[in-house]
Amino acid sequence: MNIQTTRPRTEAETGFLALFDRLDLPGDNKVKTARSEAIAALAIHGLPTRRVEAWHYTDLRTMMHKALEPASRPDKAQAEIAIGNRNWLDDFFMLPIVNGHYIPELVDEIPEELIISALCDGESAFIDGSLDADNAINILNTAFATDGLSMIVDEDCSPDLTIGIAHVYSEDQPAMTATRNNIVVCDGASARFSERFVGPDNIEYHSNAVTNLWLGLNSKARWVICQEEGDQATHLGQLNVTLGEGAELDIYVINTGSKLVRCEINVIVAGEGSHLNIRGVNLVGDKSHVDVTTVLKHNVANTTSSQIFRNVSTEQGTGVFQGQIQVAQIAQKTDAAMACNTLLLSDECSFSAKPELEIFADDVLCAHGATIADLDENHLFYLMARGIPERDARNLLVKAFLEEVLEDLDDEALSDILIHRIDRWLDARQ
Amino acid sequence: MLEIKNLHARIAEDDTEILRGLDLAVKPGEVAAIMGPNGSGKSTLAYILAGKQDYEITKGSIIYNGQNLLEMDTHERAAAGLFLAFQYPLEIPGVPTMTFLRTAINSQRKQRGEDELMTPDFLRFVKEKAAALKIDMAMLKRPLNVGFSGGEKKRAEILQMALLEPKLCVLDETDSGLDIDALKVVSEGVNALRSPDRSVIVITHYQRLLDYIVPDSVHVLSKGRIIKSGDKSLALELENKGYTDIIEDAA
Ligand SMILES: Nc1ncnc2c1ncn2[C@@H]1O[C@H](COP(=O)(O)OP(=O)(O)OP(=O)(O)O)[C@@H](O)[C@H]1O
Ligand SMILES: [Mg+2]
Numbered sequence: 001m002n003i004q005t006t007r008p009r010t011e012a013e014t015g016f017l018a019l020f021d022r023l024d025l026p027g028d029n030k031v032k033t034a035r036s037e038a039i040a041a042l043a044i045h046g047l048p049t050r051r052v053e054a055w056h057y058t059d060l061r062t063m064m065h066k067a068l069e070p071a072s073r074p075d076k077a078q079a080e081i082a083i084g085n086r087n088w089l090d091d092f093f094m095l096p097i098v099n100g101h102y103i104p105e106l107v108d109e110i111p112e113e114l115i116i117s118a119l120c121d122g123e124s125a126f127i128d129g130s131l132d133a134d135n136a137i138n139i140l141n142t143a144f145a146t147d148g149l150s151m152i153v154d155e156d157c158s159p160d161l162t163i164g165i166a167h168v169y170s171e172d173q174p175a176m177t178a179t180r181n182n183i184v185v186c187d188g189a190s191a192r193f194s195e196r197f198v199g200p201d202n203i204e205y206h207s208n209a210v211t212n213l214w215l216g217l218n219s220k221a222r223w224v225i226c227q228e229e230g231d232q233a234t235h236l237g238q239l240n241v242t243l244g245e246g247a248e249l250d251i252y253v254i255n256t257g258s259k260l261v262r263c264e265i266n267v268i269v270a271g272e273g274s275h276l277n278i279r280g281v282n283l284v285g286d287k288s289h290v291d292v293t294t295v296l297k298h299n300v301a302n303t304t305s306s307q308i309f310r311n312v313s314t315e316q317g318t319g320v321f322q323g324q325i326q327v328a329q330i331a332q333k334t335d336a337a338m339a340c341n342t343l344l345l346s347d348e349c350s351f352s353a354k355p356e357l358e359i360f361a362d363d364v365l366c367a368h369g370a371t372i373a374d375l376d377e378n379h380l381f382y383l384m385a386r387g388i389p390e391r392d393a394r395n396l397l398v399k400a401f402l403e404e405v406l407e408d409l410d411d412e413a414l415s416d417i418l419i420h421r422i423d424r425w426l427d428a429r430q
Numbered sequence: 431m432l433e434i435k436n437l438h439a440r441i442a443e444d445d446t447e448i449l450r451g452l453d454l455a456v457k458p459g460e461v462a463a464i465m466g467p468n469g470s471g472k473s474t475l476a477y478i479l480a481g482k483q484d485y486e487i488t489k490g491s492i493i494y495n496g497q498n499l500l501e502m503d504t505h506e507r508a509a510a511g512l513f514l515a516f517q518y519p520l521e522i523p524g525v526p527t528m529t530f531l532r533t534a535i536n537s538q539r540k541q542r543g544e545d546e547l548m549t550p551d552f553l554r555f556v557k558e559k560a561a562a563l564k565i566d567m568a569m570l571k572r573p574l575n576v577g578f579s580g581g582e583k584k585r586a587e588i589l590q591m592a593l594l595e596p597k598l599c600v601l602d603e604t605d606s607g608l609d610i611d612a613l614k615v616v617s618e619g620v621n622a623l624r625s626p627d628r629s630v631i632v633i634t635h636y637q638r639l640l641d642y643i644v645p646d647s648v649h650v651l652s653k654g655r656i657i658k659s660g661d662k663s664l665a666l667e668l669e670n671k672g673y674t675d676i677i678e679d680a681a
Binding site: 377382384392393399 | 480481482483503504505507508509514516519520522523524525529530533534535537538541573590594
């Protein structure tokens, strides 16, 4: 298996190696070692091509053209302007990460139930995760992460508190951001997180964000990812979750931005009686490429998971959903369901859906389904026959299709915001 | 109101001719009943009036209030006052009925250059019309027609009609699937809309509906043409004798 090393390096690969040599990134010796190992892995594997199975539909080596300089840390005033009114809900407790740097100066008083520190404050345990050929996001992140949050949510945290993590890119030149969050929800605690990624259009910046989330015994959490980066951005996101016994987690992800997106959700269902819900909306237009890949490992008995993705592809967009469910031999009574439904609205767009089940236990329920369809012409006619112009009628039907996955979101304010994002995306078409 | 002349239409997909020289004129305020055997082209005519794309007009014309109807888009026809109550109303999952109603009303108003209806006025309007048709508001909280019974769907069509206040109503077998009480309620709904400047085309197989909605004219459609027209007594004649004689006479 030495094919990779004989392959000539791309501009991006060469760039990353050179950049690493030049940069002095934060961290103690342990972190520095981890970073060196990561860059060594990159030197060996290179960026993944289609031949790496997990990247079959997204040839990152071809699609990632450049290695960019890390974006610089803004001062308080700059960060304030960048955040501006991007605070999307007033009652969020907002943690701003501007250009890959956590800005504690802009944080309101931290509730007592939260322990928050910046990753670059010398915390050494933050670098982990595999450095295998298919884990390019973690490799790049480990090598180049500039900052991030460590957070511990204890059991007194109010379930009404929403912790917002605002990733804002504000440079007017292309640069790279890489952040890493480590979040622990303690036994019996509940927490709601809303992560949002925003940045300017027309700038080919790179955003890399890895979050490791641990849910303790009987804890409950909701994690929302709203990816609305600028229209030329490359967004590489990875959410790694470990679910403890009796834990419940709802993940909502909506992708409306970026030119290239790889959004990975990896969950280890490690505690009996735990439950995972994933709901996703992917809007793929222009010439964008959006790849959402989930890997669920049901490692113990009596757990459930449910995933529903609704995708809309239009113009020259290409979308990908890969959903892998692994059920270990001891994981009896696993109930795992996965659905991926896609609307294709143009002749030039596409969407690939690949469900993958690896089941080693015999007493399990695993249902999966993928559908791809166009809007129903008869539905369209019915709406138009009532006086609704074609474009509005189409949008009404697209929204109806998408909103079905937001219905479960028992939070009107947030669901209004997500619907607004869908509206905005629809309005921006043609 | 409506003047159809020598209309020939075929299915765009496979060139089968469905309408073969159809003539029909409907005056303002007139209620015209169209009857005819299954497959004679009644629904096709209704769809063509509403602007469905599946058909190709090969000959003839349709003038609606002085305008060439065939040159108008489906939504423009609706805004100009044409309403089709579908023989088979569609279920549209995910679209809340109230959102649909408000969008439809306001789209039409906008096209006509009128102010949009504000939410409180809209709600009051819907409540009033729904009550008259004995429609439970809870039903309207559901997605459009989803899970509605056959009769409920037909009633919902008439509610839409009452809210959109069209000029020309085309009712395609609105009576089918309705129980006896509902038939009365719906007929009253239609009669309430009768006025000197509003016309109605009632497509039906049964005299029973025409007992409630008494027509000014009755037309027999067979193999894509109107083969006989008369007053309300023609419907009674059909009820007694069936279509065979009339079709043979016309041949
Ligand atoms: N889109 C279509 N594709 C194929 N055939 C069609 C289509 N539309 C209509 N037809 C055919 O055209 C003929 C007329 O149909 P239409 O629905 O207009 O009849 P109708 O008079 O309304 O009948 P009914 O009384 O049963 O409702 C039928 O033979 C029908 O099968
Ligand atoms: Mg019919």
